[in-house]
Amino acid sequence: MRKFNINSLVRENIKTLKPYSSARDEYDKWSSDMVFLDANENPFENGVNRYPDPQQIVVKTKLSEIKNIPIENMLLGNGSDEVLDLIFRVFCEPNKDNIITLPPTYGMYEVLAQTNAIEVQKIQLDQSFQPKVQNILDIVNPFTKLLFLCSPNNPTANSFESKIVEQLLHNFNGIVVIDEAYIDFSNTESWLSRLDEFPNLIVIQTLSKAYGMAGIRLGVCYASVEIISVLNRIKPPYNINELTQRKALERLSDYKLVFAEIQKILEQRKWLRTELEMIAFVDTIYPSDANFLLVKVDNATMRYNQLIEKGIVVRNRTNEPGCTNCLRFSVGTQMENIKLIKELNTL
Numbered sequence: 001m002r003k004f005n006i007n008s009l010v011r012e013n014i015k016t017l018k019p020y021s022s023a024r025d026e027y028d029k030w031s032s033d034m035v036f037l038d039a040n041e042n043p044f045e046n047g048v049n050r051y052p053d054p055q056q057i058v059v060k061t062k063l064s065e066i067k068n069i070p071i072e073n074m075l076l077g078n079g080s081d082e083v084l085d086l087i088f089r090v091f092c093e094p095n096k097d098n099i100i101t102l103p104p105t106y107g108m109y110e111v112l113a114q115t116n117a118i119e120v121q122k123i124q125l126d127q128s129f130q131p132k133v134q135n136i137l138d139i140v141n142p143f144t145k146l147l148f149l150c151s152p153n154n155p156t157a158n159s160f161e162s163k164i165v166e167q168l169l170h171n172f173n174g175i176v177v178i179d180e181a182y183i184d185f186s187n188t189e190s191w192l193s194r195l196d197e198f199p200n201l202i203v204i205q206t207l208s209k210a211y212g213m214a215g216i217r218l219g220v221c222y223a224s225v226e227i228i229s230v231l232n233r234i235k236p237p238y239n240i241n242e243l244t245q246r247k248a249l250e251r252l253s254d255y256k257l258v259f260a261e262i263q264k265i266l267e268q269r270k271w272l273r274t275e276l277e278m279i280a281f282v283d284t285i286y287p288s289d290a291n292f293l294l295v296k297v298d299n300a301t302m303r304y305n306q307l308i309e310k311g312i313v314v315r316n317r318t319n320e321p322g323c324t325n326c327l328r329f330s331v332g333t334q335m336e337n338i339k340l341i342k343e344l345n346t347l
């Protein structure tokens with residue numbers, strides 16, 4: 001395999017900065033009878049008067065059991081959005097470096113690039129919403145640091161073929177970020193199982209979708225120890241608050257319940273597809289590996305507005321490249337889905 005040197009990708013200022021060392025970073029031999037006079041906290045206990053664990057060891061240990069990945073290969077963020085932002089700030093030099101995205105895809109990559117003054121090079125997905133490997137490799141230049149692959153992809157709902165992803169991992173000399181926000185709804189295997197094989201791979205997952213915790217904001221980044229430690233250098237020390245850590249632990253400890261909910265969502269996805277196929281103005285229902293369906297209709301904006309009138313909010317994706325007249329329906333509860341189909345049938 002070609003030589004990959006993470007140091008040549010990290011910004012100089014990140015390499016030389018001295019990370020903030022928090023009060024809670026500097027002791028490691030915890031015991032319950034210790035007296036904490038190190039962090040200027042209010043000493044009267046109310047459940048949240050202490051700073052949270054900056055390394056979230058308990059939550060990571062639970063995740064580690066579920067995902068079978070060592071905690072040294074994990075970094076938690078305030079949503080995937082924070083993880084993505086950290087990746088930009090570690091690897092991309094403002095007004096100099098660039099990234100590659102593959103539209104139609106998740107909008108945050110571009111917003112974060114613009115926030116950080118990073119140029120975005122776009123290569124549209126092909127007709128089957130797969131990456132065009134040669135076109136991607138052709139636009140790479142010495143300043144191309146990151147390639148974003150969202151698989152299963154939002155809003156197209158499909159997964160990228162593993163051969164294609166593998167080619168990109170082997171031939172792209174920067175970091176390949178695979179966003180697996182929807183992986184738990186997919187039959188394809190997570191790239192987590194191949195983390196050891198690719199030193200330039202970052203996998204991002206989230207508790208916002210399948211795990212049903214969009215409100216607590218918890219994203220997870222998995223990568224080599226080298227990548228994780230450089231991200232840790234700039235991570236805000238207490239980025240995951242105490243309430244989030246507790247809630248996450250509670251839910252992760254009951255992941256059988258999570259799996260049961262995923263099964264219900266998958267059944268509902270199947271039911272929705274069958275019902276949508278019978279609606280006259282529905283043109284195409286794309287294959288889905290996620291908890292939503294991308295649906296091409298006769299006139300997306302008109303149908304979107306009609307649904308709003310009926311009290312149902314869906315996502316109009318008609319302005320995304322390759323998605324003309326497409327609506328995106330999240331899979332709801334059985335009751336919600338029945339209502340959607342009932343109303344669609346009256347339009």
Ligand SMILES: *Cc1c(COP(=O)(O)O)cnc(C)c1O
Pocket residue numbers: 078079080081082106150154179181205206207208209214217218219
């Ligand atoms: C929903 C979603 C996320 C989740 O972001 P969070 O900040 O973790 O809530 C990430 N990536 C994609 C593609 C998504 O659709």
